Amino acid sequence: MANQYDIIVIGGGPGGYVAAIRAAQLGFKTAVVEREHLGGICLNWGCIPTKALLRSAEIFHYMEHAKDYGLSAQGIGFDAAAIVQRSRGVSGRLNGGVGMLLKKNKVDVIWGEAAIAKPGEVVVTAPKKPAMQPQNPVPKGVLEPGTYQAKNIIVATGARPRALPGIEPDGKLIWTYFEAMVPPAMPKSLIVMGSGAIGIEFASFYRTMGVEVTVVEVMPQILPVEDAEIASLARKRFEKQGMKILSGAKVTKVEKGANSITATIDDGKGGTQTITAERMISAVGVVGNIENLGLEKLGVKIERGVVVTDGLGRTNVPGIYAIGDVAGPPMLAHKAEHEGVICVETIKGLHTHAMDKAKIPGCTYCNPQIASVGLTEAKAKEQGYDIRVGRFPFIGNGKAIALGEPDGLVKTIFDKKTGQLLGAHMVGAEVTELIQGYVIAMNLETTEEDLIHAVFPHPTLSETMHESVMDAYGRVIHI
C-alpha cells in the first residue's frame, strides 16, 4: 500500500530527519512530514546560519586586529547583504543535503502540516504557516497532502520563539531569531532581551559588527545555565568589547517609534530606566510546538508545554512517540538527534538506554566561545557533592598565546570521593570544539586518574583541559 508506513516522523528537523534515516537503516518503511524546510530551525534559522554569520564577524574582528599579527589591512568594511547571503547559502546547501540523504535512504517526504487523526493515522494538509523568507525551495518528488497510515508515529515538531505578553515580536522593530538572521542592514543600536545562547550569540555578532548592543537579562547572571565563574568571565570580555549588560533587570514596557523602540527597564532594585534603540531582539527562550497535532484528543500526556516521554521516546499512548524540543529540555539539536536514534531503536526492539541528560554538552558561539557539560560548581554543591575544582587559564597555554587568544578558562569539577568528573566548563577560543573530549570522558566514566594519565598533544589548546584536571588534584604544571 502506497500510503502505509512502518514509521512516520512529523517534522524534518535534526531530530526528525536523523530518526527517519536510522529507521530506514533498520529496514522500516519510513516517511517524514515537513511543512517548511528540511533540516528544521537548526539548519535553516538556527545553529547553522548563525555560525555562518558569526564566522563573518570573527574574520571581520581579525581584520580589524590585523596589526596585532604583523599584518596590514586598509579600508576594512563589510556588506551586510553579502554576509546574510553567505549565511543563507550555507543553510541552503545543507538543506539540499538533507533532502539527498533522505532520498538516498529511501525515506519519503510528505509536504504539509500533519495531525494525528488516531493512533496509526496521520492526516497531512497543505502548509498553513507562511514560511519565513527567503525560503529554500521545496524539494523535488515530495508527496502530496493526504491520509497516511503508520504503525508508529514520531512527533518531532520542535519549538518556536517564546513571546512575552506586551513585547510580542512584530518582525519589524522587535525581532526573533528569524529576522535577526537576515537584517536588511546593520541597525545602529540594538536591545537584546534574554542572555541565553541565542540572545548572547546575536549580541556578540552585532557588537562585533559595530552595533551598540544592550543585553537585558532577568536573572542576576548572564548565560544563566552556565557556571557562574565562566559566565562572569564572559561578561567581562563582552563589556570590554563595549557591550552594555543589565542583569537582574526586566523589560516592563516597550514603546514603538517610526524606526526605533524605547524599552522601560526595571533594574530589580526599585529603579527604572529607558533605553531607545533601533531594534530589539526577543530571545526569551523557546516553547514546544505541541498544537494542532491532535495530541490532546488522543490523550497524550503533556506537562509544562512539552510531551512527556519515558526517556526512550515513548508517550503514554502506544504507537505515538516524541523526540527533540517538543519532548522537553534541554532543547538542543544534538539531544534531539540522539533521542531520535534511541526512539527508533526502541521501536525496533533493540536494547536501548535512555540518554543521560546530565552528560549533554552545551555550546555558545559568541566571542569568547563557551562550552560546558555536566554540573556547574553551584549545582554540584547543591546536590551534596564534596568537590574538587580545577582551573586553568589560557594564559598558561603556549598555543593560546601563539594564537593571540590569552583570555580563557577551563574549569573542571570532580567528586572528591570517587574522582568522577561531574562537570567541565570552558570559555575561550575554540572551546566549542574542545568540549567533546570531556564529553567522551564523562560517558566512559573516567576518573581523574585516567584523564591525568592521558597524553594530550602539544602545542594545542586541549592541553588546558589536561592542566585543569591536574589542578584539581594539586598537580598543575604551568601556573
Add this chain to the structure above:
Amino acid sequence: MPINILMPALSPTMEKGNLAKWLKKEGDTVKSGDVIAEIETDKATMEVEAVDEGILAKIVVPEGTADVPVNELIALIAGEGEDPKSVSAPAAGGGAPPPAPKAEAAPAPAAPTAAPQPQANTVQGDPNAHMSYARVDQAPQGPAQAAKPNGAGQPQTGGTRIFASPLAKRIAREAGIDIGSIQGSGPHGRVVEKDVRAALQGGGAKPAPALAATGAPAPAAKPAAPQLAPSMGADQVKAMFEAGSYEEVPLDGMRKTIAKRLVESKQTVPHFYLSLDCELDALMALREQINAAAGKDKDGKPAYKLSVNDFVIKALAIALQRVPAANAVWAEDRILKMKHSDVGVAVAIEGGLFTPVVRKAEQKTLTAISAEVKDMAGRARTRRLKPEEYQGGSTAVSNLGMFGIKNFQAVINPPQGTILAVGAGEQRVVVKNGAPAVIQAMTVTLSCDHRVVDGALGAELLAAFKQLIESPMGMLV
C-alpha cells in the same frame, strides 16, 4: 573492519540464552533483516535478525552452546570489500570460553600476597590477548604492556577480563565489593557506575574475596534475604542410586526457569489456599446452547467450541473486577493494583509448561478468549510464544480437570498474586432442600500470596467467581 554479532537480549530480563541453531553458514551472504540464528531463552525460541549486511565470516559460538551470556560475541560479519577469510575470531578469553585448561580445575590455595592473580585462561601467556574481545580489528598487543596489577575492586574472576568503567572500578574498590560479581549493563556488558550503585543498594554483589595466606574461606556477605539451605549437588544425589539405574537428562532453559521460579515462589511467597465447590448445571446448559448456536466455517466445522475453562477464565476476570483489591501483584516495596484482568492460562507442553496471558479478559467475549487461548496454546507447544505473551498477569488458571483430578493446590507464579486450581467437573450427590440431589460440580482452589491477598479478600474473590460460574448469564452481559 568486521562487524561483531553479539548475543542479543531478546527481553529486558534475559541474561543468557542457548544458541539453538545457526540458519546461515560461514560464507553465506546476509542482508539486514535476515534470520541468522535461533536462540532459546528461558522459555521461548526466538529468531535473531541481522542488522548489518555482509558475509558471515566466522561463527564464534557453535550451535548447541548453552548459557551464552547476553552481549557475548557469537559471530563476525565481513564488511563490504573485506575478505571473509581474513576475518578471524578474537583470541580466547573474550568470546566463547575456550576449552583450554582452566586454573580453577585444580584449586590452588590463594596467593599469599595481593600479587596479581595469574590471568589463567588467556592463551600462550599473552596477558593481554583477552583484550581483543572489544577490538577485533587490532592484533593483541605484546606483553610489553602487561596488565596492571589487580588491586581490590579489579576483576577477580580467575582471568576473564571484566569490562568496567574506571569510575565503577573505583566505587567497587572503595566499597570492597568484587566487580566481577556485578552484571554490567553498559555496551558489551560493561560494568558502569549505576550497576555498582545498584549492587551496593541491593546487596547483590559478593564481597571481594580476601586473598588470605591461609586459604580460609572468605567471610560470607551478610545476605540481604534469609539464606536458604542449599539443595544437594548432582554428585550427592547420584551417589544415592546405583550407577546405570537411571538416565541423566540435562536441563533445558525451560526446566531451569520452572525450577528457579517455583522454588523462589514456594520459599518466598507465603501461600495459603481456599477451596470451594461450584455447581455447574447452569453453566453446562448454557455452554451447550452457545456451542449449538455456533455457525459453520468454510470447512463445515463449528466456528467455535467453548470449553468450561474458557468460562473459568472469563469468570475469574470479571470476579477480579468486582473485587479489585485482589487484582494485584507484589512488588517488594509496594503493591501494584492492576486496572485490567490479565489472566494467565497454564498450558502443559512437552517438557514443561507455559502460562500465556489473556490480557483484559474482562472485556473480551467468551469466543474471543477461547480463540486466543487456542492460538497461544498452539504456539506454546511449538515454543513460539513471545516473552511479552507470557509475562505479567495478576493471576492464572491451572486446570487439571481433564485428568480427573478432583482438587489440587497450584504454586503461584511470581509476581502474580493468586492462581486458581480447577478440578474435574463431575456428577455428585448433594443435599438440596433437605433431599439428596444429583448435580454437576467442580472443586476450585485459590492459592493466594498473603502479602497481597489476605484470607477474607481471597474468599471474597472466590465467592464472586462462584456466583458467576453458577449464574453464568452474568458473564454474557
